[in-house]
Amino acid sequence: MLSYLDRLEADSIDIFREAVAESERPVLLYSIGKDSSVLLHLARKAFYPSPPPFPLLHVDTTWKFREMIAFRDETARRLGLELIVHRNPDCLAEGINPFDHGSARHTDLWKTQGLRQAMEEHRFDLAFGGARRDEEASRAKERVFSFRTAQHRWDPKDQRPELWRLYNTRIGPGESIRVFPLSNWTELDVWRYIQREHIPIVPLYFAAERPVVERDGVLIMVDDDRMPLAEGEVPEPRTVRFRTLGCYPLTGAVPSQARTVPEVVAEMRTATTSERQGRVIDRDRSGSMERKKQEGYF
Amino acid sequence: MTRPNTLPPGRNPEDRADLLRFLTCGSVDDGKSTLIGRLLYESGLLHTDQLDTLAADSRRHGTRGAEPDFALLVDGLAAEREQGITIDVAYRFFTTERRRFIVADTPGHEQYTRNMVTGASTADAAVILLDARKGLLSQTYRHTNLVALLGIRQIVLAVNKLDLVGYSREVFERISAEYRAFAAELGITEVACIPISAVEGTNVVTRSVRTPWYEGQSLLEWLESAEAHDGSPAGPAHLLVQWVNRPDGSFRGFSGRVLGGTLRQGDRVRVRPGEQESVVERIVTMDGELAEAVGGSAVTVVLADELDVSRGSVLAVGTGVEAADAFQAHLVWLDEHEMLPGRRYLAKFGARTVGFTAERPKHRIDVRTQAKEAARTLRSGEICVVNVRIDEPVAYQPYRLDRDLGSFIVLDRVSNRTVGAGMIDFALRRSANVRWQAVTVDKRARTTRNGHRPCVVWFTGLSGAGKSTIADLVERRLHGLGAHTFLLDGDNVRHGLNSDLGFTEADRVENIRRIAEVAALMVQAGLIVLVSFISPFGAERALARGLVEAGEFCEVYVDTPLETAERRDPKGLYARARRGELVNFTGIDSPYEPPAEPELRLDTTRSSPEQAAEEVLGTLRGLGVLDTY
Numbered sequence: 001m002l003s004y005l006d007r008l009e010a011d012s013i014d015i016f017r018e019a020v021a022e023s024e025r026p027v028l029l030y031s032i033g034k035d036s037s038v039l040l041h042l043a044r045k046a047f048y049p050s051p052p053p054f055p056l057l058h059v060d061t062t063w064k065f066r067e068m069i070a071f072r073d074e075t076a077r078r079l080g081l082e083l084i085v086h087r088n089p090d091c092l093a094e095g096i097n098p099f100d101h102g103s104a105r106h107t108d109l110w111k112t113q114g115l116r117q118a119m120e121e122h123r124f125d126l127a128f129g130g131a132r133r134d135e136e137a138s139r140a141k142e143r144v145f146s147f148r149t150a151q152h153r154w155d156p157k158d159q160r161p162e163l164w165r166l167y168n169t170r171i172g173p174g175e176s177i178r179v180f181p182l183s184n185w186t187e188l189d190v191w192r193y194i195q196r197e198h199i200p201i202v203p204l205y206f207a208a209e210r211p212v213v214e215r216d217g218v219l220i221m222v223d224d225d226r227m228p229l230a231e232g233e234v235p236e237p238r239t240v241r242f243r244t245l246g247c248y249p250l251t252g253a254v255p256s257q258a259r260t261v262p263e264v265v266a267e268m269r270t271a272t273t274s275e276r277q278g279r280v281i282d283r284d285r286s287g288s289m290e291r292k293k294q295e296g297y298f
Numbered sequence: 299m300t301r302p303n304t305l306p307p308g309r310n311p312e313d314r315a316d317l318l319r320f321l322t323c324g325s326v327d328d329g330k331s332t333l334i335g336r337l338l339y340e341s342g343l344l345h346t347d348q349l350d351t352l353a354a355d356s357r358r359h360g361t362r363g364a365e366p367d368f369a370l371l372v373d374g375l376a377a378e379r380e381q382g383i384t385i386d387v388a389y390r391f392f393t394t395e396r397r398r399f400i401v402a403d404t405p406g407h408e409q410y411t412r413n414m415v416t417g418a419s420t421a422d423a424a425v426i427l428l429d430a431r432k433g434l435l436s437q438t439y440r441h442t443n444l445v446a447l448l449g450i451r452q453i454v455l456a457v458n459k460l461d462l463v464g465y466s467r468e469v470f471e472r473i474s475a476e477y478r479a480f481a482a483e484l485g486i487t488e489v490a491c492i493p494i495s496a497v498e499g500t501n502v503v504t505r506s507v508r509t510p511w512y513e514g515q516s517l518l519e520w521l522e523s524a525e526a527h528d529g530s531p532a533g534p535a536h537l538l539v540q541w542v543n544r545p546d547g548s549f550r551g552f553s554g555r556v557l558g559g560t561l562r563q564g565d566r567v568r569v570r571p572g573e574q575e576s577v578v579e580r581i582v583t584m585d586g587e588l589a590e591a592v593g594g595s596a597v598t599v600v601l602a603d604e605l606d607v608s609r610g611s612v613l614a615v616g617t618g619v620e621a622a623d624a625f626q627a628h629l630v631w632l633d634e635h636e637m638l639p640g641r642r643y644l645a646k647f648g649a650r651t652v653g654f655t656a657e658r659p660k661h662r663i664d665v666r667t668q669a670k671e672a673a674r675t676l677r678s679g680e681i682c683v684v685n686v687r688i689d690e691p692v693a694y695q696p697y698r699l700d701r702d703l704g705s706f707i708v709l710d711r712v713s714n715r716t717v718g719a720g721m722i723d724f725a726l727r728r729s730a731n732v733r734w735q736a737v738t739v740d741k742r743a744r745t746t747r748n749g750h751r752p753c754v755v756w757f758t759g760l761s762g763a764g765k766s767t768i769a770d771l772v773e774r775r776l777h778g779l780g781a782h783t784f785l786l787d788g789d790n791v792r793h794g795l796n797s798d799l800g801f802t803e804a805d806r807v808e809n810i811r812r813i814a815e816v817a818a819l820m821v822q823a824g825l826i827v828l829v830s831f832i833s834p835f836g837a838e839r840a841l842a843r844g845l846v847e848a849g850e851f852c853e854v855y856v857d858t859p860l861e862t863a864e865r866r867d868p869k870g871l872y873a874r875a876r877r878g879e880l881v882n883f884t885g886i887d888s889p890y891e892p893p894a895e896p897e898l899r900l901d902t903t904r905s906s907p908e909q910a911a912e913e914v915l916g917t918l919r920g921l922g923v924l925d926t927y
Binding site for chain 1: 316317386387388389390391398400412413415416419420540541543544545549551553554555582583584585592594595596598609632644646648649701702705706707709714715716719
């Protein structure tokens with residue numbers, strides 16, 4: 001009998017194969033985080049001995065942690081995979097950033113609009129993402145194969161019924177499908193799988209002394225000198241790690257002593273807060289993830 | 299808000315493989331979302347920031363005053379919060395000391411039945427929720443029916459809001475009895491009924507003092523003891539091929555999921571559809587080659603032979619998996635646009651998408667009464683039994699044995715929407731479902747090659763009249779001329795094709811009907827068919843004549859008087875009939891109807907068999923059958 005992780009793995013591989021067999025131009029949305037790392041590992045298993053038959057796409061906001069970018073380039077090189085990096089040229093021209101424009105506009109313009117641009121430019125008809133249903137209430141409502149209109153819109157009231165393991169992948173011109181092979185995984189499953197499979201992840205997930213400032217109860221790591229400090233604000237070295245990774249000014253660190261994967265797993269088991277509590281962008285407004293998804297955010 | 303913690307430190311319940319997938323369903327406002335929120339809360343799964351958010355949301359959207367509104371934990375969509383209803387399936391995860399759970403919280407609104415079916419398709423058990431004040435509603439019947447139809451046999455009825463009827467034992471027992479009687483009609487004999495209050499937490503996780511008269515399990519205890527299975531069929535292994543894996547010219551593997559039992563290196567497999575066979579040479583994974591792959595594994599298989607295997611093929615050990623292109627199925631319609639018999643849809647079976655047509659429904663199933671109703675079409679949320687046809691054969695197993703190979707979805711060709719969900723009952727092989735196949739090599743082509751036209755030469759007459767003797771001579775002459783012939787003799791056919799038939803009138807009619815059909819097929823094959831049968835009834839001879847075209851039927855009446863035939867009695871049958879050892883013997887106790895207008899009448903009292911045979915050939919020439927001879 002398969003173990004629970006074996007079953008999750010087999011389900012995800014199934015989804016990868018089905019999606020690739022039924023699409024013309026698939027792509028994997030690679031956001032460099034732990035879920036992306038697991039996703040990529042599963043993709044390699046699904047198609048072995050062939051390499052994953054699709055490129056990686058990173059929609060870059062230019063505000064990611066530097067360690068993330070280094071890890072991204074190293075991963076693509078190590079695995080010999082094609083990596084497409086898309087930076088929204090309008091945002092580059094206008095210098096969109098979370099400090100002057102706010103987290104909501106920053107995220108919409110860089111990530112949501114950036115993803116739409118990249119999908120259209122490369123005519124991708126199917127994109128894999130690492131979203132999990134346990135992350136957020138509107139994600140719990142998402143199908144494994146999620147249909148998007150030619151305007152990249154998700155209509156939560158009109159999702160395709162998804163029965164058994166039979167996925168409807170038929171689309172018209174300009175339409176696309178987002179596929180979430182990790183739908184039924186939890187945060188703890190992801191960590192236990194990383195442990196079991198020895199999957200490399202960005203070192204930011206492990207506790208280390210890092211320069212942070214506390215803002216609105218969130219610990220922000222000062223990753224470069226672009227971050228404007230308020231008067232009297234001095235970055236302090238604290239032993240912290242990250243549970244999720246995004247744009248560094250929008251991602252809160254947590255105090256932690258967990259320096260290895262087993263220590264992180266042990267910490268997970270006694271955690272009293274959820275993974276996304278450090279995500280500034282989820283808290284903009286109640287239901288904000290749903291609105292972002294409707295606009296085309298993955 | 300305090301956070302109860304049912305997980306003792308140091309235990310790792312997530313290491314358990316044991317998983318139960320279940321769904322909750324019920325009518326609007328029955329309290330499903332509240333129940334799930336309560337389960338999550340009581341099983342210690344909510345984090346402090348989620349509880350903070352819940353408290354804030356409860357003040358803004360809640361219906362419970364200062365108390366947390368657990369429904370807001372699962373109704374995460376803005377439209378759901380506005381309307382206070384559940385629109386779409388939400389999947390939630392929780393873990394107790396005993397097992398893991400995935401719960402599909404499905405909507406109660408009738409217009410969202412498709413989402414409820416979605417949740418049920420992957421579930422092992424169902425929690426049917428109802429409001430104790432309202433009792434059984436039409437949605438209770440509908441959901442129970444759908445759940446049963448999808449193969450779920452473990453059902454718990456959660457009688458909710460018992461706090462609002464003063465925890466009345468009488469109300470609970472009346473509702474339970476009514477529900478059990480209904481479930482029994484669906485063949486579900488094991489139903490647990492639990493009195494609960496999701497709002498107050500009564501009998502949700504632990505049994506409550508509020509219902510001292512209730513001696514059964516709490517809902518969570520029931521869920522922890524329900525039977526979980528991995529959805530895989532029992533029996534020999536088979537692999538549904540999803541993707542043909544060809545990294546380079548040296549490797550050709552078939553990637554897919556092992557369903558059923560264990561697939562082993564060296565196993566002999568049959569490729570369905572089709573009859574090709576090969577042997578599993580290697581089972582490949584990124585973690586190394588496997589000697590065997592247990593059910594549920596995702597692997598890549600290399601076969602010993604180069605066979606035609608493509609996406610949608612099934613590599614099957616043993617004989618369980620077959621292929622067919624016509625089925626009787628249960629069909630649930632999911633779309634606002636009604637299902638139209640005869641319309642061309644698409645359907646996805648396993649990993650193959652094919653053209654699909656449904657016939658007019660045999661009957662629609664009334665979800666409340668189980669009654670079979672007449673139906674021309676099918677509207678959203680309705681269920682019917684229907685014969686369906688697809689453009690090419692697919693590998694299948696009946697749904698009751700195998701959810702993976704027994705299910706299909708129907709897709710609209712224009713809108714691309716998923717419009718139907720089907721479950722295969724069995725494959726159809728009845729002739730009514732077989733269309734006449736158009737073929738290129740037709741009768742005309744055969745006639746040109748043969749140099750003669752096809753024809754049925756139908757010899758009729760009493761037993762012992764000389765039919766078979768003359769027919770044999772005719773065939774020898776025709777054969778000598780190079781014609782393509784075949785002789786169907788009554789006695790010989792009764793040894794094989796018609797060995798199940800006796801000599802009653804009904805059986806004699808059937809005897810002739812079958813022979814007429816065979817003769818007509820042989821005419822299609824371009825042959826001159828000699829049929830030597832007593833064939834006593836004019837109606838059946840007319841039937842045989844009607845199966846071929848004008849000019850292709852030559853009735854030869856071998857006219858021998860009864861006394862002559864009886865005197866010859868070559869098989870001794872007349873003697874036995876006269877002694878009463880044979881009944882229904884033509885001419886003795888069963889009538890013979892002589893043809894009124896045969897193509898040829900032979901008087902065997904005046905001519906020899908050889909002369910008679912010549913007369914038959916002359917008649918065939920006259921009909922143009924032997925034009926070039």
